[in-house]
Structures are given as C-alpha cells and as structure tokens.
Amino acid sequence: MTSPLEILDLAEWDPGGPLQASGGRAVDSLESGKVLLFMKLRFSLGDNETRFLSSAWSNGIAKNISYDPLHAIVRGTDATDADRADIAAMMERYARQARELVARISPRYASHLLTGRTSFRPVEVTGRASSVTKDDTRLHVDAFASQPVQGKRILRVFSNVHPAGKPRVWEVGDGFESALSRFLPRVPQQLPGSAWLLHRLGVTKSRRSRYDHIMLHLHDAMKRDSGYQREAAKTRVEFPARSTWAAFTDQVPHAAVAGQFALEQTFYLPVGAMQNEQLAPLRILEQRFHMPLA
Numbered sequence: 001m002t003s004p005l006e007i008l009d010l011a012e013w014d015p016g017g018p019l020q021a022s023g024g025r026a027v028d029s030l031e032s033g034k035v036l037l038f039m040k041l042r043f044s045l046g047d048n049e050t051r052f053l054s055s056a057w058s059n060g061i062a063k064n065i066s067y068d069p070l071h072a073i074v075r076g077t078d079a080t081d082a083d084r085a086d087i088a089a090m091m092e093r094y095a096r097q098a099r100e101l102v103a104r105i106s107p108r109y110a111s112h113l114l115t116g117r118t119s120f121r122p123v124e125v126t127g128r129a130s131s132v133t134k135d136d137t138r139l140h141v142d143a144f145a146s147q148p149v150q151g152k153r154i155l156r157v158f159s160n161v162h163p164a165g166k167p168r169v170w171e172v173g174d175g176f177e178s179a180l181s182r183f184l185p186r187v188p189q190q191l192p193g194s195a196w197l198l199h200r201l202g203v204t205k206s207r208r209s210r211y212d213h214i215m216l217h218l219h220d221a222m223k224r225d226s227g228y229q230r231e232a233a234k235t236r237v238e239f240p241a242r243s244t245w246a247a248f249t250d251q252v253p254h255a256a257v258a259g260q261f262a263l264e265q266t267f268y269l270p271v272g273a274m275q276n277e278q279l280a281p282l283r284i285l286e287q288r289f290h291m292p293l294a
Contacts, residue, residue: 011040042242067091098157098265112273116266143215151282151294167238173253211293
C-alpha cells in the first residue's frame with residue numbers, strides 16, 4: 001500500500017489565510033481518501049484544563065464526552081457546575097479552531113460547513129468493552145444510525161493531547177472502492193416506508209435516505225466480518241502527541257486501536273462544495289446504482 005498520509009507543515013491554528021503552496025495538494029489528498037497529518041499543530045490546554053486529562057471525567061456509560069456547540073450541551077460526564085462549564089469551554093474552543101483549520105485547508109469549504117458534535121476522549125481505546133458495531137477498533141467507514149447525512153460528507157478533525165506523549169494509533173484500510181466491492185452485494189434493499197417509520201418513532205433525527213441506508217449497512221458489515229478484519233490490507237499509523245489530523249471518515253476505512261486523551265470535531269459538507277464531487281461516496285454509489293440516492 002502507498003502511504004495513507006499527506007503530511008503538512010503547519011504549526012499554528014491562526015486563520016491568517018489559506019495554506020500556501022500545499023493548499024491545493026491538501027484538498028486533492030483529502031478528497032482522494034488520504035489522511036492529512038499536521039505533525040506540529042498542537043491543541044494546547046490551559047492550566048485549568050489539564051485536570052481533565054483523566055478517565056475519571058467519563059461517566060463510564062458513553063464512549064466519549066460530547067459537546068453540542070449549537071445548543072452548548074455537554075453529555076457523557078458527571079461533571080457539574082464550574083467543571084462542566086470548563087469542559088464546555090475547552091471543547092467549544094476546539095470546535096472553533098478546528099473550523100478555522102478546515103477553512104485554511106479549503107476556503108471553498110468554509111461557507112458550506114455544517115458543525116456537528118465535538119468529542120473529548122479521555123478513556124484508553126484498548127480494552128474498552130463495546131458491541132461489534134460500536135467497536136471502533138474494527139476497520140470501518142463512518143455512518144451514523146441516528147443521524148442521517150443525506151449524502152453530505154463526514155469530515156473530522158482530531159488532536160492528540162496525551163500529556164505523557166503517547167501516540168494515538170489507527171489502522172487505515174486500502175480505500176473505499178475496495179470495501180465497496182466486497183460489501184455492497186450484502187446490503188439489503190431499503191424497505192418501503194422504513195425511513196418514515198424510523199423518523200416517526202424517533203430512532204433517526206431525520207429521514208434515512210437510500211444513501212444513508214447503504215452506508216450504515218456498509219459500516220456494520222465491515223465491522224461484523226472477522227475475516228475482513230484479519231485479512232484486509234491496512235497500514236498502522238501512529239499520530240504523535242501534540243499533532244492534529246483530518247480525514248473524510250465516510251471514505252477512509254479506519255480503526256482506532258490504541259490511544260487516550262484526544263479531541264475530535266465532526267463537520268458535514270455538502271457534496272457540491274467539494275473540489276471534485278465525483279470522488280464523494282454519494283457520487284460513486286449513484287454511478288453504481290444509476291439513480292439519485294439522496
């Protein structure tokens with residue numbers, strides 16, 4: 001396999017303009033399914049925030065502490081009062097800086113980005129109990145059961161804030177098309193009326209398009225297939241402490257296999273805002289089915 005990484009030399013979050021010579025290369029690489037790695041781009045915690053570098057802040061139920069920046073709501077922690085407010089402030093700052101980074105990668109994206117949840121991951125990945133389809137140590141592409149995206153891209157920014165310098169470790173698979181060839185034949189037909197019913201019952205936040213149906217079954221089939229997990233071509237990648245990386249995780253087969261103390265920001269990007277929308281999973285699937293899917 002060729003390297004799944006595009007390594008870029010950026011050390012400041014300051015949105016002082018787009019990336020210079022590397023800007024076009026960054027977007028090409030991102031849309032082609034590579035992971036952008038900013039080795040020197042550190043998300044710094046304030047003195048009053050380093051206390052959150054402990055798994056004790058997790059409520060032990062949710063995988064991560066999450067923050068809804070649109071409603072300023074924190075979930076996944078039992079923290080109260082000032083502690084809860086400080087966690088929210090830290091995550092809000094991360095959401096803002098992640099958005100500034102994406103705007104530097106692609107000014108074209110900036111006005112179209114929809115902000116999703118922010119997460120703080122204080123628990124060690126290795127050894128964490130989970131059901132198979134929720135086990136992110138298994139190779140997968142992202143699709144959300146309760147959050148249909150209607151064909152929009154899932155763009156995520158991550159930062160490793162481990163205080164002892166431990167890397168966050170991923171395995172990156174050999175591409176979306178390869179996974180599609182293996183698993184698309186296993187995707188069942190979407191039952192008529194099922195999207196309406198799931199929305200009506202509150203299982204989904206909006207109606208699940210045929211695209212969402214396909215991507216969710218692809219996600220689940222990849223995780224459930226132990227043979228694929230053993231045999232799939234993959235590259236081990238260690239993201240150093242004090243580094244940041246970004247990827248379209250609906251396109252990049254990936255598994256988070258080790259690491260603790262990371263922040264992550266999810267964005268949704270309409271396909272039409274891409275530099276080359278033919279590389280989007282939506283367009284690839286529409287070519288396969290010869291029909292609109294979202």
